[in-house]
Amino acid sequence: MSGTENQLSIGEVARRTGMRTSRIRYYEARNLLPEPERLSGKRRYSPEVLRQLDMIDAAQRVGFTLDEIRELLA
Numbered sequence: 001m002s003g004t005e006n007q008l009s010i011g012e013v014a015r016r017t018g019m020r021t022s023r024i025r026y027y028e029a030r031n032l033l034p035e036p037e038r039l040s041g042k043r044r045y046s047p048e049v050l051r052q053l054d055m056i057d058a059a060q061r062v063g064f065t066l067d068e069i070r071e072l073l074a
Contacts, residue, residue: 007044017053032070
């Protein structure tokens, strides 16, 4: 199996996490998520991003700011 076969589109990440694609792109812009690979100009994410987004969401729900979350994930 090649590395691109298990990568996820931003739409698939959004569907699996229940987040809007704009929220995922915002987290990228705020450096909470690593910049994804691109294939033909489209974002392709490792399945690991699902866990990262779950952690970001949980941290926000308990009151951490995005700056604090970025430090925790670093």
